[in-house]
Amino acid sequence: MNNCEEKSIDCASKEILNISTEKGFCTAFDRHEVMEPECGFGQLGICCKNCVMGPCRIDPFGEGAKEGICGATADVIAARNLIRMLAAGAAAHSDHGRDIAHTLLATSEGKTKGYTVKGKEKLFTLAKELNVKTENRKIEEIAHDVAEKCFAEFGQQHGELQFTHRAPKKRQELWRKGRFMPRGIDREIVEIMHRTHIGVDNDHENLIQQGIRASLGDGWGGSMIATDLSDVIFGMPEPIRSITNLGVLKEDEVNVIVHGHEPTLSDVIVAASQDKELLELAKSYGAKGINLAGICCTANEILMRHGISVAGNFLQQELAVITGAVDLMLVDVQCIMPALGNLCQCFHTKFVSTSPKAKFPFAEHVEFSEEDALPIAKKIVRMAVENYKNRKKELVKIPKDKMELIAGFTAEYVYKMLGGKYRSTYRPLNDAIISGRLRGAAGIVGCNNPKVKHDWAHVTLAKELIKKDVLVVVTGCSAIADAKAGLLVPEAAKKYAGRGLQEICEAVGIPPVLHLGSCVDCSRILTTLANVVLEGGLGEDISDLPVAGAAPEWMSEKAVSIGFYVAASGVYTVLGFPFPVLGGKKITQLLTKDLEKLVGANFDFEPDPVKAADLIIKHLDKKREALKLKPVMYGE
Ligand code: SF4
Numbered sequence: 001m002n003n004c005e006e007k008s009i010d011c012a013s014k015e016i017l018n019i020s021t022e023k024g025f026c027t028a029f030d031r032h033e034v035m036e037p038e039c040g041f042g043q044l045g046i047c048c049k050n051c052v053m054g055p056c057r058i059d060p061f062g063e064g065a066k067e068g069i070c071g072a073t074a075d076v077i078a079a080r081n082l083i084r085m086l087a088a089g090a091a092a093h094s095d096h097g098r099d100i101a102h103t104l105l106a107t108s109e110g111k112t113k114g115y116t117v118k119g120k121e122k123l124f125t126l127a128k129e130l131n132v133k134t135e136n137r138k139i140e141e142i143a144h145d146v147a148e149k150c151f152a153e154f155g156q157q158h159g160e161l162q163f164t165h166r167a168p169k170k171r172q173e174l175w176r177k178g179r180f181m182p183r184g185i186d187r188e189i190v191e192i193m194h195r196t197h198i199g200v201d202n203d204h205e206n207l208i209q210q211g212i213r214a215s216l217g218d219g220w221g222g223s224m225i226a227t228d229l230s231d232v233i234f235g236m237p238e239p240i241r242s243i244t245n246l247g248v249l250k251e252d253e254v255n256v257i258v259h260g261h262e263p264t265l266s267d268v269i270v271a272a273s274q275d276k277e278l279l280e281l282a283k284s285y286g287a288k289g290i291n292l293a294g295i296c297c298t299a300n301e302i303l304m305r306h307g308i309s310v311a312g313n314f315l316q317q318e319l320a321v322i323t324g325a326v327d328l329m330l331v332d333v334q335c336i337m338p339a340l341g342n343l344c345q346c347f348h349t350k351f352v353s354t355s356p357k358a359k360f361p362f363a364e365h366v367e368f369s370e371e372d373a374l375p376i377a378k379k380i381v382r383m384a385v386e387n388y389k390n391r392k393k394e395l396v397k398i399p400k401d402k403m404e405l406i407a408g409f410t411a412e413y414v415y416k417m418l419g420g421k422y423r424s425t426y427r428p429l430n431d432a433i434i435s436g437r438l439r440g441a442a443g444i445v446g447c448n449n450p451k452v453k454h455d456w457a458h459v460t461l462a463k464e465l466i467k468k469d470v471l472v473v474v475t476g477c478s479a480i481a482d483a484k485a486g487l488l489v490p491e492a493a494k495k496y497a498g499r500g501l502q503e504i505c506e507a508v509g510i511p512p513v514l515h516l517g518s519c520v521d522c523s524r525i526l527t528t529l530a531n532v533v534l535e536g537g538l539g540e541d542i543s544d545l546p547v548a549g550a551a552p553e554w555m556s557e558k559a560v561s562i563g564f565y566v567a568a569s570g571v572y573t574v575l576g577f578p579f580p581v582l583g584g585k586k587i588t589q590l591l592t593k594d595l596e597k598l599v600g601a602n603f604d605f606e607p608d609p610v611k612a613a614d615l616i617i618k619h620l621d622k623k624r625e626a627l628k629l630k631p632v633m634y635g636e
């Protein structure tokens with residue numbers, strides 16, 4: 001691969017990509033080139049292997065098959081494939097939530113080593129919401145019942161998920177009427193698998209209805225449980241400074257990278273990396289310290305609560321190894337490339353898998369259990385320290401690039417941030433939108449994808465929006481992209497934001513782009529939107545608000561689920577790549593046009609981030625007009 005300039009906007013990544021090319025290493029960027037041209041049937045969503053009469057594929061243009069052997073049309077096949085993707089994404093998020101609930105339960109029973117209830121205030125708020133008694137009870141007893149109530153949400157067979165009641169009343173009614181209201185987190189995922197079996201649901205609209213229901217079970221269920229119970233165990237995030245990019249790796253320290261999604265192990269790794277005995281051991285090997293950094297969402301979790309630095313986002317996982325400076329990379333679940341094991345063989349890097357759910361070629365498996373968390377974390381950090389002496393100095397090349405950032409914003413923090421000292425309220429945020437100082441808000445989330453220049457679409461879209469007085473909130477790999485580009489510091493407002501947003505950022509001391517956390521923390525966006533509606537003055541439903549969502553570089557099935565629950569919550573959503581459904585005309589029409597009649601918002605597919613920004617601005621202005629708000633104060 002020669003044209004590294006074209007692969008990323010990030011200088012550190014380009015530098016390592018050049019080294020990779022020179023030395024003949026193979027990364028996702030190279031494998032993507034080898035894969036081209038990608039399968040057109042797959043891209044259009046019109047191949048099916050749901051039974052072995054097939055595989056069947058629909059010919060979208062020529063004289064070939066217009067139906068599968070069972071008679072399934074392109075629309076049905078595309079809808080089935082899409083909601084199966086969604087089911088996998090919802091399952092991934094929700095299983096993460098289940099694991100956090102397990103950790104809280106075990107902690108409340110005194111069965112874990114390394115965890116306590118740090119977010120007591122949040123625990124009491126949740127207890128109230130879930131009808132758990134708090135008077136004259138120990139924290140452990142309350143935590144136990146809160147965990148059990150959350151557990152029950154997974155297996156519930158009928159009724160409504162508790163946290164859906166956070167949504168505005170009007171939205172809840174719409175969900176009930178349209179049969180979108182999720183009954184149980186697992187149930188909706190299982191029902192997708194049933195309906196997409198051969199010969200069950202053969203109506204693309206009905207299939208999408210169930211997809212929406214399962215996605216809401218993720219956003220207002222599994223992901224929300226993951227976020228809220230993480231706040232209970234690990235503490236509420238608060239704005240915190242840190243640094244990001246490959247330049248956070250240190251030549252003279254033991255470098256440990258945590259990669260994946262769940263905070264349970266990474267949080268205790270933070271404690272283990274500060275252990276006196278291990279620090280002494282590191283010194284005895286000639287290292288000045290133990291340097292912990294993260295990749296992907298596990299990074300976001302420990303960044304939000306401990307200010308641990310972030311080495312990079314999804315497409316930088318292999319690049320971190322190629323710096324030659326990583327002594328150990330430990331992984332848990334999700335977004336971990338199986339290629340890492342092989343790549344680590346070219347360096348001294350130890351590659352350690354920890355989850356019984358996720359094993360990898362060439363990985364050393366050290367199984368994690370919440371019950372023994374701290375001893376296991378110390379064992380892994382010790383492995384890193386002992387591997388420091390094996391570093392091949394001649395292979396070490398750490399880019400200089402690193403950037404400061406502030407992370408740690410939450411729905412709860414908005415009360416403090418904008419509400420002022422005397423009254424906790426969302427009023428100033430609502431007033432800023434009503435007065436036109438802010439045009440509205442947009443959430444930009446999701447992954448990297450080698451089909452688009454790394455980080456380019458995230459950063460361009462964010463810059464275009466803040467320029468036009470749109471407050472941007474970010475999660476996941478999008479947040480890391482913007483952080484590396486310098487958008488997550490208050491000074492970015494002066495440089496990039498429109499005058500209205502600049503005034504707000506300066507008054508409050510916040511960046512124009514707010515980091516809300518990991519992928520499951522997209523649920524923080526939902527809670528924030530519900531709070532904005534509740535505060536009043538901006539309509540009765542989330543779909544009335546001048547807000548939008550975007551995932552310009554998405555790739556994972558989790559992003560399908562996020563996209564669906566965001567749209568089904570009433571937020572217009574622009575995706576950088578289309579869902580693989582374009583081979584079905586009716587389903588494409590449903591998702592990009594008719595969905596608005598069903599849930600008050602639809603999708604648009606737009607790869608050009610400048611055009612995507614235009615679509616979002618147009619949408620925000622349309623919503624402002626419908627609410628009869630004043631024109632935007634300083635905008636064009
Ligand atoms: Fe073909 Fe229908 Fe079987 Fe799919 S379910 S493989 S379309 S026969």
Ligand code: MSK
Binds near residue numbers: 445448476478556
């Ligand atoms: S890590 S799902 S690549 S955002 Fe959450 Fe990044 Fe996408 Fe994974």
